[in-house]
Amino acid sequence: xxxxxxxxNAKIESFIRMEARGEDHAAVLLEIFGIGPDADPKEKHNAxxxxxxxxxxxxxxxxxxxxxxxxxxxxxxxxxxxxEKQIDDEAPWVANKASNDYIALATKVxxxxxxxxxxxxxxxxxxxxxxxxxxx
Numbered sequence: 001x002x003x004x005x006x007x008x009n010a011k012i013e014s015f016i017r018m019e020a021r022g023e024d025h026a027a028v029l030l031e032i033f034g035i036g037p038d039a040d041p042k043e044k045h046n047a048x049x050x051x052x053x054x055x056x057x058x059x060x061x062x063x064x065x066x067x068x069x070x071x072x073x074x075x076x077x078x079x080x081x082x083x084e085k086q087i088d089d090e091a092p093w094v095a096n097k098a099s100n101d102y103i104a105l106a107t108k109v110x111x112x113x114x115x116x117x118x119x120x121x122x123x124x125x126x127x128x129x130x131x132x133x134x135x136x
Contacts, residue, residue, distance in 0.1 A: 012054050012057070013063055084098075086098035
């Protein structure tokens with residue numbers, strides 16, 4: 001059996017949040033452990049082992065989840081903006097996919113909360129929109 005788990009502390013929580021945000025590995029080593037690029041390899045190895053152990057702590061998962069949810073919420077406006085531009089794309093398959101994704105995203109983030117979530121579209125005389133492979 002391994003050594004007992006240290007209690008959660010601010011240093012471990014900060015590490016987990018930095019990892020969830022996808023921060024640069026060298027920046028994490030420097031901020032959390034004070035280890036720069038010229039550090040002793042053994043010291044660096046010990047820090048890597050510690051980070052591995054911290055990543056797999058059961059009490060780390062809720063912190064990771066919270067940070068990832070915040071990360072996704074911060075990027076939703078960018079995703080919506082990108083989809084809105086693609087809806088008017090000249091390639092019909094891009095416009096169709098963007099439209100479907102836009103509706104799915106709007107439904108998932110609760111824009112239509114409390115409303116009927118089934119969306120029916122009837123298109124008569126729709127041209128064949130093709131596929132990405134055909135566009136190449």
